[in-house]
Structure formats: C-alpha cells, structure tokens
Amino acid sequence: xxxxxxxxxxxxxxxxxxxxxxxxxxxxxxxxxxATDDTRLIKKETTVAMDFGRIAISDDLVLHxxxxxxxxxxxxxxxxxxxxxxxxxxLVDSTRPETFxxxxxxxxxFVSYRDTPYVIAANKQDRPNAWSPDELRLALRQPPHxxxxxxxxxxxxxxxxxxxxxxxxxQERSED
Amino acid sequence: MALVGNIRDFxxxxxxxxxxxxxxxxxxxxxxxxxxxxxxxxxxKLLLAARRPEDEKPELLVRLGVLNVDQLAQxxxxxxxxxNGVTLSQVVIDxxxxxxxxxxxxxxxxxxxxxxxxxxxxxxDFVFEHNQRPAPDAPLALTPISIDHLIMEGVRRIDxxxxxxxxxxxxxxxxxxxxxxxxxxxxxxxxxxxWKVFARINGRDTLAEIAQKTGLSDFDVCRAVYGFLTxxxxxxxxxxxxxxxxxxxxxxxxxxxxxxxxxxxxxRSM
Numbered sequence: 001x002x003x004x005x006x007x008x009x010x011x012x013x014x015x016x017x018x019x020x021x022x023x024x025x026x027x028x029x030x031x032x033x034x035a036t037d038d039t040r041l042i043k044k045e046t047t048v049a050m051d052f053g054r055i056a057i058s059d060d061l062v063l064h065x066x067x068x069x070x071x072x073x074x075x076x077x078x079x080x081x082x083x084x085x086x087x088x089x090x091l092v093d094s095t096r097p098e099t100f101x102x103x104x105x106x107x108x109x110f111v112s113y114r115d116t117p118y119v120i121a122a123n124k125q126d127r128p129n130a131w132s133p134d135e136l137r138l139a140l141r142q143p144p145h146x147x148x149x150x151x152x153x154x155x156x157x158x159x160x161x162x163x164x165x166x167x168x169x170x171q172e173r174s175e176d
Numbered sequence: 177m178a179l180v181g182n183i184r185d186f187x188x189x190x191x192x193x194x195x196x197x198x199x200x201x202x203x204x205x206x207x208x209x210x211x212x213x214x215x216x217x218x219x220x221k222l223l224l225a226a227r228r229p230e231d232e233k234p235e236l237l238v239r240l241g242v243l244n245v246d247q248l249a250q251x252x253x254x255x256x257x258x259x260n261g262v263t264l265s266q267v268v269i270d271x272x273x274x275x276x277x278x279x280x281x282x283x284x285x286x287x288x289x290x291x292x293x294x295x296x297x298x299x300x301d302f303v304f305e306h307n308q309r310p311a312p313d314a315p316l317a318l319t320p321i322s323i324d325h326l327i328m329e330g331v332r333r334i335d336x337x338x339x340x341x342x343x344x345x346x347x348x349x350x351x352x353x354x355x356x357x358x359x360x361x362x363x364x365x366x367x368x369x370x371w372k373v374f375a376r377i378n379g380r381d382t383l384a385e386i387a388q389k390t391g392l393s394d395f396d397v398c399r400a401v402y403g404f405l406t407x408x409x410x411x412x413x414x415x416x417x418x419x420x421x422x423x424x425x426x427x428x429x430x431x432x433x434x435x436x437x438x439x440x441x442x443x444r445s446m
Contacts, residue, residue, distance in 0.1 A: 057438055057439050063439055097179075097182075098182065098184075100186060101343075104342075105345075108345075128177070129179075131179055134198070135179060138194045139186070139194055164444065167439055167440045170431065171436045174433040176432075
C-alpha cells in the first residue's frame with residue numbers, strides 16, 4: 001500500500017479542520033482542546049495537535065491529509081509534517097486581514113528551503129467583507145504563477161477544486 | 177466588495193503598497209476615535225487626501241492661496257457649465273487662474289502632509305470602496321501622485337521592531353533587487369541613511385554585513401530595507417540559496433505522472 005501526503009496549513013481559525021472534514025472519507029481525527037491563549041478570543045476550541053483525514057485512491061494507494069497546528073508554539077510539528085509531502089494548501093481567512101502576516105510567515109517556513117508545490121485557498125469567500133483572491137495575492141505578495149483560489153471550506157466542490165488545482169501544479173512537475 | 181480591516185493589523189504602508197501594485201481605483205476611509213480621513217486613488221495613484229470634509233471642497237484652493245474667492249466662484253460656474261467629467265482643477269488651468277505647476281505643487285504638498293499624519297495613528301479601521309470617486313468639484317491633483325515615497329515616509333515613522341521583524345525575521349538574510357531599481361526610484365526621496373543602505377545592496381551581503389559596512393544599527397538597516405520591500409523593490413533570500421548559486425533548493429521527491437493522474441481522477445469522481 002502506497003501512501004502520499006498533502007499538508008493543509010494556515011493561521012488559527014483559517015478553516016483547516018473544516019477543509020479536511022469536508023473531503024475526508026473517514027471521520028477526521030482531530031486533537032481539539034480548549035484554547036488556553038489568545039486564540040480563545042477567536043474560537044472556543046482550536047487544533048493544538050493536528051487533523052488527519054484520508055482518501056482512498058485505489059486498493060494500493062491512499063492520500064493522507066494533515067492539518068497543521070495553528071498556534072505558534074506548535075511550530076516544531078510543521079517540520080515533521082512537511083517531510084515527504086506531495087504538496088501544500090495554505091488556507092487564509094479572507095475576512096481577517098490581521099492574519100495575513102502570520103500567513104506569510106507560514107508560507108515562508110514551508111517553501112523557503114523546499115521546492116514545495118503549493119496553492120493558496122482564499123477561504124470564507126461566502127462571508128461579507130471577504131477579500132477577493134486577487135486582493136489576497138497583493139496582500140500576501142505572491143507572484144503571478146502561484147494560484148490563489150476562491151474557497152469555502154464547508155463546500156465539497158470548492159475543496160475538491162482547491163485540491164485539484166494543487167494536483168495540476170504537482171502534475172506539471174511530475175515525471176512521465 | 178469593500179476591503180475592510182484595521183491598520184493595526186494591516187499597516188497603512190502595506191495597504192498603500194497594495195493599492196499601488198493592484199492599480200486600484202477607489203476611496204479609502206479611515207477612522208481612529210473621533211478622527212477620520214478619506215483618500216481617493218486612481219489606478220494606484222493618489223488623487224486627494226482629506227483629513228476633514230472641508231478638504232474635499234473647492235474652498236481648499238482658497239485656503240491654500242491658489243485662488244481668491246471671486247476666482248473660485250468663477251471657476252465653479254465654468255465647471256457647472258462644462259460638466260461631463262471635467263474637474264475643477266482642469267478648469268482652473270484652462271481659464272488661466274493658476275499655472276499647472278503652482279496648482280500641482282499646492283495640492284501635492286497638502287495631500288502629502290495629510291497622509292503623513294495618518295502614519296502616526298497606532299490603529300484605525302479602514303474601508304476601501306472600489307471605484308468610489310471624488311465629486312467633480314473636489315480639488316484633485318492634476319497629475320495623480322505616486323505613492324512610493326509616501327510608503328517610504330510611512331516606514332520612516334515605524335519605531336517598533338515587531339512589525340519589521342514580521343517581514344525581516346533575521347539579519348542573516350540577503351537583500352536582492354527584483355529588477356534594476358531605476359524606474360522605481362523616480363519620485364522617491366531617500367534619506368542619507370537609506371542611500372547608504374541602498375548603495376550597499378549587492379545580492380551577496382547580509383543585512384548584518386550591510387549594518388557593519390555602513391556603521392548603521394541593525395534596526396536602521398532593517399527599517400530602510402523594510403521600506404524597499406514594502407515599495408516592491410527588493411526580495412530577501414537566504415544566504416544558503418545565494419551561496420549555492422545555480423543549485424535548486426531541496427527538491428521534493430519526483431512523482432510519476434501516472435500516480436498523480438490517478439489521484440486527480442479519484443478526486444474528480446468524489
């Protein structure tokens with residue numbers, strides 16, 4: 001059985017757990033705990049370890065989805081999760097510009113030393129005052145070749161679209 | 177849809193940079209306690225900055241000494257007669273009440289001073305309304321004002337490491353020009369210290385080395401580089417990447433296209 005891995009990252013409350021939950025075939029394994037720091041202001045419970053989801057591709061191939069912990073004190077987990085990943089989805093809460101700097105820090109961590117295929121998902125596009133993908137590209141200072149995609153993490157088609165767009169990036173880099 | 181936020185979280189210089197790079201047209205409304213401000217942009221350049229409602233009125237030209245009251249009344253009559261997208265500033269020039277240089281200089285000075293004051297706000301809600309335009313009789317700059325040097329001035333007023341550290345996490349990083357800086361420098365006014373830093377950027381020296389060679393503090397070097405970064409002139413790269421010129425960064429294992437295609441087909445079918 002071959003296993004491949006994708007990582008879903010983003011700032012606190014970007015929608016990582018929801019994203020994985022929407023597409024995973026198994027009940028998402030999350031370690032949710034009552035938040036003890038300033039994340040409490042944002043949500044009552046937040047991911048302090050990681051989320052894990054799974055999609056069976058065929059009898060001999062499985063795709064694992066890992067959501068990274070959102071809080072800074074769990075940064076050490078990122079290195080472990082990044083090892084051998086197929087690609088990366090960076091989720092952004094499009095309604096909260098105060099998280100854009102943190103998002104840039106995450107992007108920098110994952111892509112500065114690795115040639116990691118990644119896309120940015122502009123989540124919560126269904127909410128009022130969501131910044132559009134074009135505006136997020138400018139705010140996050142992403143070059144034109146990086147895909148910044150509209151996303152609603154609770155909508156299965158939207159999540160599928162983000163994963164497919166990432167897979168197309170990976171496909172371009174893969175060997176015949 | 178409007179862009180909404182707070183300059184505590186997404187700074188004014190960052191927002192101006194976004195407007196500049198995105199060639200945005202619209203109005204930025206700022207509120208901090210009982211103070212308000214409104215900035216109008218046309219394709220990423222500044223047309224007008226108003227710290228109070230009167231700054232958007234034709235009478236500003238009298239306050240700035242460009243016109244007297246009678247001239248203003250006449251200009252407003254001509255404007256009303258012409259209509260059709262003509263601005264008050266254009267009428268003032270067309271009827272010879274002021275030279276373009278005099279008008280532009282007065283409005284530009286007023287606009288710049290209005291914006292500089294905003295950088296002192298530690299926080300403030302902002303709303304950017306796309307495509308909202310000023311009234312035809314508003315005293316607009318004849319030539320929209322490039323905001324690169326406004327960004328630099330904003331950065332000069334930053335005195336906290338924290339904000340700079342967000343974009344410059346280490347002085348071991350190497351600043352490198354994204355393109356020859358000639359065009360970007362036009363209209364930008366650099367301080368002597370900024371010039372010192374600017375002249376030392378060679379794509380090889382780290383920020384710490386630039387600080388050593390210029391005799392400036394790490395903070396001063398980082399603040400100058402932060403300004404260049406915000407104005408879109410530079411990128412920061414890690415030294416390893418520079419030393420290993422020609423070598424790609426750590427590569428992910430290459431996958432077989434057939435395997436990727438299988439995953440794509442599966443996701444599509446879900």
